[in-house]
Amino acid sequence: MELFASQLLNGLALGSLCGLFGIGFGLVFATLGILNAAQGCYASWAAIIGLAAAEKMGAPFPLIMLAGMGGAAAVAVAVDQLGFQPLRTRGADMLGALITSIAFWMILDSLAGFATGQQSLSFPSTSYPGQMLLTEPVPLPAMQLITIAVLVAVAVGMHLLMTRSSVGSAIRAVGWNPVAAALGGVNSRSIILLTAALSGAISGLAGTLGGVLTSNVSFTLGQGLLLKGFAAVVVGGYSDVRGTAIAGVILGILEVFVGQYISTALRDAFTYSLLLVFLLVKPQGLFGKGSLVRA
Amino acid sequence: MTLRLTKPLLRLTAALVPLLGATAASALDAGTYKIGFIADRTGVVAFAGVSYARGAELAVEQINATGAMGKDTKLEIVEREGGSDAAKSIQGYNQLVADRNVIATSCCIFSGIAGALKPIAIANKVPLVFYGATMPGLPTLPYAYNVTGLPGPQEVALSKHLVEVLKPKTVAYFVLSDNDAFQARFKASQAVFEAAGGKTVGVVTALGADTDFTAQATQVIALKPDLIMVYVTQIPASSFIAAVRQRGWTGRMATNEAVSPIAVFKKIGPALAGVPFSVNFSADLTESEAGKAFVKSYKQKFGSDPDVYAGQGFTAIQLIAQGLKSLPGKPTREQLAEAMAKFDTIQNDIYGGVTLINGQVESKKNLFVNWSPDGKIVPWKP
Numbered sequence: 001m002e003l004f005a006s007q008l009l010n011g012l013a014l015g016s017l018c019g020l021f022g023i024g025f026g027l028v029f030a031t032l033g034i035l036n037a038a039q040g041c042y043a044s045w046a047a048i049i050g051l052a053a054a055e056k057m058g059a060p061f062p063l064i065m066l067a068g069m070g071g072a073a074a075v076a077v078a079v080d081q082l083g084f085q086p087l088r089t090r091g092a093d094m095l096g097a098l099i100t101s102i103a104f105w106m107i108l109d110s111l112a113g114f115a116t117g118q119q120s121l122s123f124p125s126t127s128y129p130g131q132m133l134l135t136e137p138v139p140l141p142a143m144q145l146i147t148i149a150v151l152v153a154v155a156v157g158m159h160l161l162m163t164r165s166s167v168g169s170a171i172r173a174v175g176w177n178p179v180a181a182a183l184g185g186v187n188s189r190s191i192i193l194l195t196a197a198l199s200g201a202i203s204g205l206a207g208t209l210g211g212v213l214t215s216n217v218s219f220t221l222g223q224g225l226l227l228k229g230f231a232a233v234v235v236g237g238y239s240d241v242r243g244t245a246i247a248g249v250i251l252g253i254l255e256v257f258v259g260q261y262i263s264t265a266l267r268d269a270f271t272y273s274l275l276l277v278f279l280l281v282k283p284q285g286l287f288g289k290g291s292l293v294r295a
Numbered sequence: 296m297t298l299r300l301t302k303p304l305l306r307l308t309a310a311l312v313p314l315l316g317a318t319a320a321s322a323l324d325a326g327t328y329k330i331g332f333i334a335d336r337t338g339v340v341a342f343a344g345v346s347y348a349r350g351a352e353l354a355v356e357q358i359n360a361t362g363a364m365g366k367d368t369k370l371e372i373v374e375r376e377g378g379s380d381a382a383k384s385i386q387g388y389n390q391l392v393a394d395r396n397v398i399a400t401s402c403c404i405f406s407g408i409a410g411a412l413k414p415i416a417i418a419n420k421v422p423l424v425f426y427g428a429t430m431p432g433l434p435t436l437p438y439a440y441n442v443t444g445l446p447g448p449q450e451v452a453l454s455k456h457l458v459e460v461l462k463p464k465t466v467a468y469f470v471l472s473d474n475d476a477f478q479a480r481f482k483a484s485q486a487v488f489e490a491a492g493g494k495t496v497g498v499v500t501a502l503g504a505d506t507d508f509t510a511q512a513t514q515v516i517a518l519k520p521d522l523i524m525v526y527v528t529q530i531p532a533s534s535f536i537a538a539v540r541q542r543g544w545t546g547r548m549a550t551n552e553a554v555s556p557i558a559v560f561k562k563i564g565p566a567l568a569g570v571p572f573s574v575n576f577s578a579d580l581t582e583s584e585a586g587k588a589f590v591k592s593y594k595q596k597f598g599s600d601p602d603v604y605a606g607q608g609f610t611a612i613q614l615i616a617q618g619l620k621s622l623p624g625k626p627t628r629e630q631l632a633e634a635m636a637k638f639d640t641i642q643n644d645i646y647g648g649v650t651l652i653n654g655q656v657e658s659k660k661n662l663f664v665n666w667s668p669d670g671k672i673v674p675w676k677p
Contacts, residue, residue, distance in 0.1 A: 003517040010510045017507075110337060118341030119532045119558045122537070132543065139513075139542045214507045215537045215562065216530055220339065224506040256510040264320045264500040264511075 005138045007260050008253065011145035015252020016151035017210050019245040020226040022232030023158055024203030028076075029032070030239045032176035033094055033197045037101040038079055040222030041108035042200045044206025046072035047217045048115050050208040054127035061128045067199040068208030076200020077193055079104050085192075088178075113221035122215040147209050154202060155245035162241060171195055203229075228255075231275045237285025247286055297421075317675040324625040325367035330355070330374045331391030333402035333412070335427075338379030339503075342403045342529055342558065343604040346428050348374070350601060350608025351401065353593055358616050371615060373397055377408065383395040384408045385415070386539055392419040398628055399424070400614040401608075406430030406476060413439050422618070426611040427604065429476045434654030437629075437636035442610040442656045444575060446480040450551070452661040453573040456488035459550055460677045462519035463488065465496045469535055471502035471512060479527040480551065488524075496520050498676045501531055512538035525550035525570075533559050533567070540566040560670045568668040575646050575658040577607040579672040583647035604675040605644055610656070613643045 025039045049071030053059040059067060083100045134140035162168035170191050173181035178188040207223060211217040231251055236243030251271055258270045278285060332351055335344025356371045357363075364370060373394065375387030383405065386624050391397050392415060399422040403409035409428035410572070416423035417438045422673040425433055425441040434441045457463065466488045470481040485495060499516040512535060513522055523539070525548060532553045539548065551576045553559075560567055578590045578600035589609060590637045604650050618635035619626065626634070640653050648659040 004511065006513045006517075009336075009512055013509065014507050015523055070521070113337050113341055117558075118336065118345050120342065120533065120562060121558075122533075122562045125564065130541065132541070135543045141509075141541065144509075212507070213509070215534045216506050220504070220506055220530065224504065253494065259510055260514055268502070 002137045003260075007256050008090055009138065009140070009144055011215065011253030011256035012249060013147045013252070014256060015249035016147045017206050017213070017225065017248075018228040018232045018252050019146075019248020020154060020209070021203050021206035021229035022236065022248045023154060023241055024199045024201070024206065025226075025229045025231040026236070026238045026241070026244045027158075027195060028199040029204065029233060031171050032080075032084070032192060033175070034084060034097045034101065036199075037080075037096060037098065037226070037251075038104035038108055039101075039203050040224075041105055041112065041198070041219075042072040042076050042203040042222065043210065043225050044112045044219050044222035045075050045108065046204030046207035046213030046219075047111060047221055050211065051121060051123055051217045054123055064123075064127060065205065065208055067141050068211075071199040071205045072204025072207065073197040073200050075108070076196045076203075078132060079108075080192065080196035088192075109219045109223070112222075116218050120216050120218040120220070122217060123212050128212045143209075143213055146258030147212075149207060150205065151245055152250070154205065155241055158202070158241040167191075167194070175182040228271070230253075231271060233285075235278045235285055237287040240285070240287035243287035317490075323365050323368050323622060325365065326625070327371050328364070328368045328619055329371050329373050329397045330396070330612065331388070331394070331397040331421075331660075332374045333377040333387055333400070335377050335379045335404050337376060340379045340528070342556070343404060343427065343602075344379065346556065346602050346604035347591070347608035347611075348405070348610040349597055350605035351426070351612045352617070353589075353596055353605075354609045354612035356596070357592060358612070364616065364620060365649050369376050370612070370619075372612075377402070379405060379408075381405075381408050381411055385411055388412050388415055392416070392421050398619070398626070398631055401426055401615070403428045404582060406433070408513045408527070409433055414588055417627075421628045422428050422615065424611040426607045426612055435634040436571040436654050440635060440645045440651070440654040440656075442614060443607050444656060447483045448657070449573040449575070449661055450480045450484040451487055453549065453571065453663060454524075455486040457522065457571070458487060458491040458493065458661055461489075461522060461547060462661075463493045464546070466493045466522045467497045467515050467518045468495065468497065468526065469499050469501070469505050469515055469519035469531075471528065471531065473502050474528070477526045477528070480525070483619060484524055484526070488522075495523070496557050501527060501535075503531075504529065505531065506534070508535040509538050511513045512542055512544075514618055515539065516542055516544050520615070521547065523548040527553070529553040529556070529559060533563050535543060536570060537563050539564050543643050552603050554666070555664075555672065556620075557600060557670070560666050565668045567666045569665050569667045571663055572601050573663055574672075575649075575660050575662065576603050577662055577664055577672045578602070578662065580662055580674070581645065581647070583645060585643045586647060589645045604659060606648075608639060610649075614630065614638070614641055614651075617642050632645070 028036050029035055041163040046068035050068030053064050053067035059072050087096050133142050170186045171250045173186055174188050174191045184187045232244050232248035236247030258267045334348040337479045355372050377384030401424040402412055402426035407427040409425045429446045450517045473475045499514045501511055533549055548572045549645050551572055555574050571644050618631050646658050650657050663675045664672045667673045
């Protein structure tokens with residue numbers, strides 16, 4: 001029973017990272033119509049920038065998180081403006097954006113490798129709450145609880161932002177039709193920049209937390225999150241934050257329990273079979289309403 | 296009188312001429328000899344790839360600085376980045392072998408890539424020295440050589456030592472399920488423990504691309520083994536050990552040389568202290584003169600101690616240089632390969648006793664070591 005509870009907590013924490021990353025990934029997909037393969041790099045870069053803040057400035061944990069988020073937001077805005085904006089201007093389709101994002105993925109991953117000296121680094125143990133809140137009967141690492149709490153906070157906050165605020169309405173309007181939104185008085189350019197920054201910051205939050213949780217700050221961090229985050233978006237419904245968060249948690253728990261009780265070798269097969277099932281049976285996902293192809 | 300002196304001089308000269316001729320013939324022609332090198336300075340194993348490339352770079356620099364190849368004779372590395380990617384490595388390798396000035400080549404950490412490059416080397420009759428791959432059967436004389444010890448002997452030696460010292464009744468293993476080399480290492484170790492009565496209580500696996508090992512740490516701790524054996528690459532090993540220790544496990548663990556680079560200790564810190572592993576080279580413990588000189592010059596050039604991977608990169612170039620030095624004139628690739636095939640030892644041996652058997656390096660020495668809490672590799676004492 002203790003093992004079950006421990007693994008459930010591990011699954012919740014892993015799933016929270018996937019869900020958190022997926023929220024950022026889904027936001028840019030649903031709003032800007034970009035399947036952004038470079039999104040994982042934002043997570044890696046957030047962890048690298050957070051680590052630099054911890055090591056060079058001795059920043060406390062909340063500032064490390066903010067530094068990571070800010071850095072990832074800046075990278076996301078730069079990628080959007082350098083890579084995607086010219087495509088938007090020319091009215092290019094999703095395939096063009098996907099290919100551009102793959103190019104940025106390669107570039108940002110290579111740069112991340114050089115930034116870490118091609119090593120896997122980790123946050124200094126004094127820079128985050130690394131203590132165990134309980135050791136018996138179930139180990140309760142503080143960082144795992146923080147990660148779960150962050151997912152809940154971000155999911156609720158983003159859901160409210162998207163459904164109850166004028167900014168959220170503007171983001172959705174631009175996502176549906178930027179020209180119509182502009183005619184309705186929405187500054188599409190600003191909304192696109194805001195969406196890119198928000199998406200980068202949320203994925204960056206997942207990256208920084210992931211870097212702390214897994215003791216791995218390297219370019220491989222974002223690569224690991226990318227596919228799982230994508231799966232969370234598809235299973236949860238790309239247009240709904242709640243679905244992505246819940247799907248991320250389900251995938252995390254599934255991954256851990258399949259590894260524990262069935263086989264690690266089959267773990268990814270189970271996870272991505274679920275993705276396939278949703279794509280076939282319920283392509284709009286748990287909470288999704290729209291179709292995958294935008295009008 | 297003049298005649299009397301002249302005769303013996305002429306006789307002496309006549310006697311010496313063939314000898315001089317022989318000396319001249321045994322020297323390598325002056326010039327620059329290019330060694331093609333597929334580096335893995337980027338990609339998933341770049342943490343080791345950088346060290347391999349630095350070791351090779353240092354070897355060439357030392358050989359050239361000391362004039363070891365002869366007057367006005369230099370070695371030069373022509374590097375192509377493989378990025379731990381098969382397609383990129385093959386493309387780079389094809390470029391290298393197409394350059395007829397490249398007399399020998401060296402490559403690869405991943406056995407799969409090494410296996411893909413070997414037929415190209417054989418078809419082009421160019422010597423290829425593997426510096427990191429560990430798949431059995433890679434060396435094929437006279438063209439393919441491996442300066443990295445095969446998996447198995449080190450694990451067996453460490454496992455036997457642990458059986459003698461710790462006498463574990465139950466052993467759990469943490470292994471990469473998608474890595475043949477680590478599967479082979481784990482199985483070799485498991486056979487030793489089981490033969491000595493060490494029951495396997497669980498084999499917990501991860502995939503090479505995984506980054507989160509909290510679930511595996513929980514799973515292994517729940518097995519409550521006397522000993523945890525860790526047979527995975529650097530990132531999983533370091534993250535797993537950190538996760539296990541963070542969850543309060545104070546029991547015994549042992550691992551492999553993947554944790555030997557200083558970067559791993561810097562990452563994990565004292566959590567890594569006391570976890571034994573086996574290596575055939577350690578900058579802190581090397582006893583051979585060649586090893587000490589290598590450590591000193593590496594530290595001078597790169598500002599840090601060489602790790603086990605740097606040693607292998609260094610040795611790969613030494614083997615090629617040794618082959619070249621043994622040849623007269625301007626040797627062809629085939630002649631170099633034939634010369635290398637005759638060696639059973641490597642000169643300038645930093646390990647203090649390696650043999651070359653059918654192109655495969657075997658180390659006589661196994662050091663059982665661990666990191667001390669202050670970040671030094673020290674002999675392991677239970």
